[in-house]
Structures are given as structure tokens and as C-alpha cells.
């Protein structure tokens with residue numbers, strides 16, 4: 123795994139955001155490498171000195187980090203060259219999905235000020251993820267943050283993961299603003315049957331509230347990516363969901379159908395939730411074909427390519443973030459490895475042994 | 481409860497096709513129609529309709545917003561100019577019986593781009609602000625001027641995403657032409673009328689030229705494979721070739737797409753084939769038997785999936801809004817916005833057919849000149865008539881969300897654009913093709929369903945579609 127938090131010390135009085143640089147090029151908020159010895163890097167910038175332990179300088183060159191002197195840490199907020207940079211807005215959430223990979227916590231720390239600085243330092247044209255918890259619990263801060271950053275950095279794009287429980291009619295005009303053309307809302311929907319969706323997200327009324335939000339997002343011309351994790355409870359209801367999506371939600375840019383991640387709540391409920399697509403792909407094939415037929419673009423996330431029958435393989439994209447991705451030993455002989463999602467770092471080891479390379 | 485207005489059309493013997501303004505459709509029967517018309521819908525009907533996005537609780541619902549969005553997506557909204565059809569020369573080394581532009585003979589002078597015209601085209605390319613561009617070279621025979629093609633292609637280097645189509649009779653493959661063909665972003669488009677006999681009769685005239693054409697076709701197919709080469713047959717509707725011969729001419733060369741077009745009603749064609757105005761039921765019968773033949777062939781030989789290009793387009797437009805880049809079938813069909821034709825003399829036309837009409841002296845539909853621009857009065861006049869949206873026939877037609885508008889075709893045939901829509905050949909042709917498409921869509925014949933699923937690019941079988949009883 124690529125480490126996201128580094129051991130670091132600094133003489134600064136308070137946390138700050140900076141970009142680490144190994145060259146002498148100029149720029150605001152840059153900390154330049156001064157020395158590298160014995161596993162320790164020394165950077166210096168306007169905001170103070172930083173000492174980082176345990177990484178070679180080449181691995182960190184260009185990273186935008188949040189240095190927290192009190193905690194003796196540096197968070198790599200935006201890693202240079204990574205396509206998977208995600209900022210965690212909050213750990214709070216008002217749903218409690220049965221397979222949540224990051225079970226919510228009660229506490230919240232507002233880090234938007236740091237995110238603003240970090241995004242202004244982002245590489246040109248980068249797409250930055252925002253997730254949680256539920257980012258729209260702090261909707262006013264979130265929208266203001268997006269407006270502020272995109273105004274100054276129109277080259278950046280954002281992908282916000284949200285449960286869609288909080289969009290209001292009164293926000294339609296605001297969301298219709300040109301700046302939100304750079305924002306895609308990634309919104310989960312698990313079933314067309316309201317009670318089944320509500321049961322999966324463990325919140326009654328969630329489906330109906332989500333429908334209202336989606337209606338507002340349509341009226342705002344917002345960009346939406348729909349997300350469905352396949353689970354034993356919704357597996358046979360996938361075609362019904364596809365009917366619903368192709369009837370009511372054709373405005374979405376993409377329907378991402380996702381494989382379960384064996385972490386968080388899913389770890390304890392694995393055997394009750396996990397569906398093995400290599401054993402049976404039928405319901406998923408039907409759903410994909412219905413989406414294709416009606417012009418909704420499907421994508422398969424976190425599906426190792428060998429688990430997907432050939433006609434549908436092209437939809438399986440390398441979706442697993444680099445820092446938590448792994449492959450099976452047999453994968454090295456596989457023809458499709460470079461396009462493959464591989465597995466989550468925490469995927470059950472015994473399932474890895476079953477791969478049949480393509 | 482709001483029930484959307486539905487348009488109805490008989491479909492097959494017992495059934496009716498219902499569609500709303502966004503093109504969402506279902507099949508129903510006469511009893512359902514009666515209940516719908518007399519406001520006697522049952523609770524079951526209502527739940528059927530709301531599951532299909534045809535009925536909602538109120539206008540603030542997701543369903544209604546989605547419906548509005550669906551209607552909007554059925555309307556073409558071209559953004560920026562990114563498709564140029566270029567005619568670097570009007571000269572040609574063949575004289576096909578239905579030549580669509582009354583080409584100039586090989587030796588004639590004054591039918592190639594002048595230096596000024598070339599310069600103006602290159603300036604235009606420099607000013608395009610599209611991310612992806614498509615340039616199509618028409619003629620005449622564009623390969624008579626590989627130098628002009630090469631200058632244009634070279635000027636397009638700055639575009640990350642670009643493609644070039646060379647429409648050629650493949651009579652000459654010299655070094656300069658091959659250098660162009662060898663580029664991975666170049667596609668070759670040619671004509672193939674069926675057997676060697678038919679092809680010679682219609683196009684190549686002498687045995688020697690016929691041999692050259694077929695040898696060159698084999699050569700490019702061998703060298704590049706069928707993905708880079710496409711061929712179009714042009715057929716005499718009064719005397720079409722045998723279906724099997726035509727199908728095999730394509731299948732044996734692994735060319736999957738066949739665009740069955742009857743002779744275009746322009747140029748020489750207008751003079752030599754006076755009967756072509758009445759493209760009667762015989763042509764439509766031929767068309768259907770052709771499609772049935774490829775359905776049967778696809779079913780018995782899955783190694784290649786043949787398609788009739790226009791039918792595939794219509795099918796995609798039925799199911800999927802947003803297929804608006806096929807400029808023959810979309811609505812509105814705005815003039816001189818996202819694509820233009822630049823003739824051998826730099827004159828700008830809205831479509832290739834418009835260029836041919838001007839050339840054959842029927843009506844001058846030029847909208848400007850590449851050097852001076854085409855944001856002109858002429859364009860504005862044509863643009864006013866480029867939609868079917870408010871046409872009284874189309875407004876009642878079940879197929880309006882999928883159909884289009886081709887005012888150049890109306891002008892070519894009738895010299896005017898206000899002929900009642902149902903009496904135009906454009907309308908008759910499209911009513912037929914959509915009727916036929918829906919018969920296929922609701923067919924339960926496994927061979928038909930197999931071909932439909934392939935034409936629509938599905939991985940497996942065609943999903944079940946909505947039927948109300």
C-alpha cells in the first residue's frame with residue numbers, strides 16, 4: 123500500500139498546507155528539499171521547516187501535503203501524478219449502509235480551509251474527489267468551497283460522493299451555475315423498490331428523499347454519476363433497477379455498478395453480502411444490456427476482468443485507487459492486467475488464488 | 481395524476497404503438513387505447529404507465545423532470561463547427577450513370593481549388609475551436625489532387641482527435657495516395673454496387689477499369705482490414721440487384737455495413753432516370769427482403785454481423801436520444817452550423833445534396849464562401865425551415881422524436897418546402913422504415929432478436945420491452 127500519512131515534524135506553530143518540491147523552481151506555498159540523509163528529508167518554505175521520515179524524496183516530489191506539527195504528521199492530500207486523490211470532508215453520515223466501507227463517526231473537524239489551499243496548488247487539469255462520510259451534511263461550506271476553488275481554478279474538476287439526501291429546490295439556480303459544470307455528483311442507488319433501497323442504506327424514507335434530490339439535480343442540469351454496489355439483497359433486483367434507471371434517470375452520465383469492498387461493515391457481513399460474478403453473471407448482464415439499449419452508459423467498478431464474461435469486459439475499468447490496489451500472483455501472466463482493476467488490498471486472500479488469467 | 485399525451489400508431493395486426501414526446505414507447509392493444517381515450521384507465525393501467533415514466537403524481541416529481549429532460553434531449557443542439565466536407569476537385573476519371581454532382585471531365589480546367597481557396601480552407605481549419613474534427617474529402621475524385629488532401633491533413637496536426645475520410649473510386653493508388661491512405665487516422669470510403677457486372681454497368685464502364693477497381697479494393701482490404709474501409713452501394717430502385725448477390729459482395733469481403741440507398745435524385749441522375757421520383761412499394765419490399773436476408777445470414781453465420789446502416793441508425797435513434805451526428809436524420813437539422821460543404825470553387829453549401837442541386841441547375845442553395853463566411857441571409861432563410869417541430873403532420877406522428885427534417889430533399893423533389901409532410905418522399909420513406917423497425921423490435925423471432933441485439937451493440941440478448949394488455 124502507498125502510505126497516505128507520513129511521520130513528520132515541523133517548527134510551525136499551526137497546521138499548514140504546502141507543496142513539496144525537489145527542484146528549486148519558484149511558486150507560492152512551496153517547500154523545497156534542503157537535505158536528504160538517513161531516511162530523513164528536510165524541506166523548507168515560507169511556513170516553516172518540515173522533516174519527513176521514511177520516504178525517498180522522489181516519491182514525494184510535487185505532493186501537496188497538510189503538515190500537522192502537533193500530531194507530528196503530514197497528510198498527502200494531493201499526490202503528484204495520482205488519479206485518485208480524494209479529500210475527506212467529514213466522517214459523519216446520516217445513512218448507515220449495510221456494506222459501508224468507512225463506517226461513519228460522530229466527530230467532525232472542518233478542514234475546508236486546508237482543502238482550499240491544497241486545491242489551489244493542484245496540478246493543472248486534475249480531477250479531485252470529495253468524499254466522507256457525507257459531504258452534504260456541510261452543504262453550505264461544500265458549495266461555497268467548490269465555487270471558490272473553481273472560480274480561481276477553472277481547469278480543475280471535482281467528483282463528489284454524496285448520498286443525495288440534502289439537495290433542495292431552492293438550490294437549483296445555484297447548482298445551475300457554470301462553475302458546477304466542473305462537478306460530478308456520485309450518488310448511490312441500490313434498488314428501484316423503495317423499501318429495499320431504504321433497507322440497504324438503513325434509513326427509512328431515503329429512497330423518496332433521494333428522488334427529490336435527483337429531481338432538483340435534473341432541473342439544475344447537474345452532472346450525476348449513479349452508483350450501485352452489487353449485493354446479495356439487490357442481485358436479483360438489478361434488472362428492475364435497470365428499468366427504473368433507463369426510465370427515470372437517463373440523464374445520468376454514467377451508471378457505475380460496483381463490486382463489494384471487504385472492509386468496514388462489509389467485512390463482518392461478507393458471506394451474507396458478497397456475490398461472486400464469475401459463478402453467475404446473468405442478472406448483471408441483463409442490467410448492463412438494458413442500460414446500453416436505452417443509452418445509459420454502464421461501467422463496472424472493482425470487477426477483476428477475469429470475473430466478467432468477454433462481451434462485458436470492456437466495461438470493467440481499472441477503478442481501484444492505486445494506494446489500495448493489489449494483484450494475485452497469477453496475474454503477472456495475464457494479458458489484461460494493465461486494464462484491470464485488480465483487487466482491494468483487503469480482498470479475501472483465498473479468492474485471489476482462484477483467478478484465471480486471460 | 482398526470483398522464484402524458486401519447487401518440488398512437490397501428491403496429492402489426494392487433495397491436496398499437498404508443499409514444500410520448502420524449503420518444504418513450506410501449507406496445508398496447510385497442511382495449512387499452514379505448515380506456516386511454518375515454519379516460520377510463522384502471523389502477524393497473526396507471527401503475528403500468530407510471531412505471532414507464534408516462535404518468536406522475538405531480539409536475540414537481542422526478543418523473544416529470546425526467547420527461548422534460550428527455551424531450552430536450554430529442555432536440556439537436558449543435559455546438560461548434562467540427563465536420564467539413566471538402567471538394568478539392570470536381571474532376572473525375574469515371575462517368576457513373578447516376579453521378580451525383582455532374583462531375584467535370586479529367587482534362588477540364590478550373591474545377592480544382594485555387595491557391596486562394598486552399599489558403600482560405602487552411603485559415604478556416606486554424607480557426608476551428610473543436611476538440612475533435614472530422615474532414616471528409618468528396619469529389620469529383622479527390623485522389624486526383626493528393627497534394628491538396630495532404631496540405632489539409634497536415635494543417636490538422638494540432639487536433640488531438642481527428643479523422644479523415646477519403647471518398648474515392650479507388651481507380652488510382654499511386655505513391656502519393658498511398659502515403660495518405662497509410663495514415664492511421666484516414667478512412668477509405670468507396671462505392672460497391674454489387675457484382676462486377678452491375679458495378680461495371682453503373683460505374684466503371686470498361687472491363688479494364690472494372691478489373692482495376694476490384695483489384696484495388698482487394699488490395700486496400702488486405703492491407704488495412706475492413707475496419708478502415710467502407711463501401712456504399714448505389715442502387716436503381718427500378719432494377720435493384722439480386723439480394724443474395726449484393727449481400728455476398730459485402731460479406732465475402734468482410735465488409736459488415738451496407739447502406740442501402742436508392743439512386744439519389746440529383747445531377748445526371750435526374751436526367752437519366754426520370755422514373756426515380758416514384759420510389760414505390762417495390763423498393764420498400766426490396767428493402768425489407770434485403771434486411772430479412774441479412775438477419776437470416778447473421779443467424780446462420782455468426783462470424784460476421786451484417787447491418788443495413790440506415791436501419792441501425794434509426795434503431796439507435798428510437799432507443800437512445802442524442803444520436804445527432806448523422807446529418808441526414810436529426811431534428812432540427814440546422815444549416816451551416818456544425819458542418820459545411822466547401823465546393824471546388826470555395827462556395828459553401830449546407831449539405832452535399834445542396835451542392836449537387838446547385839450543380840445540376842435545380843436551385844442554388846449556396847450559403848456563402850469559405851473566404852467571406854456563411855453567416856448569411858441565405859443561411860438564415862434555410863434555417864427557419866430546418867425543424868419538423870411545428871409541422872402539423874409531424875406533431876401528430878408517433879415517430880417525431882426519432883425522425884428528422886431534410887429540406888434540401890424537399891427542394892430537390894418538389895422545388896418547395898411546404899408540401900404537406902405526409903405527401904413527401906422523405907416522410908413516406910421514414911414512416912416505412914420506422915414501421916418496419918418497430919415490427920422487428922417487437923418480433924419474437926430469435927434470429928431477428930439476435931441481429932437487433934448486435935446492431936444495437938448489446939453484449940447478450942435484447943431485453944424484454946414494455947407491452948400493456
Ligand code: SF4
Pocket residue numbers: 426427428429449450452453456457458459462463464477478479480
Ligand atoms: S488474472 Fe489478474 S490481472 Fe488478469 S483479469 Fe484476473 S485479476 Fe485482472
Ligand code: SF4
Pocket residue numbers: 868873874875877878879880883884901902906907908910911
Ligand atoms: S416526416 Fe413523416 S415520419 Fe417523420 S415525423 Fe414527420 S410525419 Fe412522422
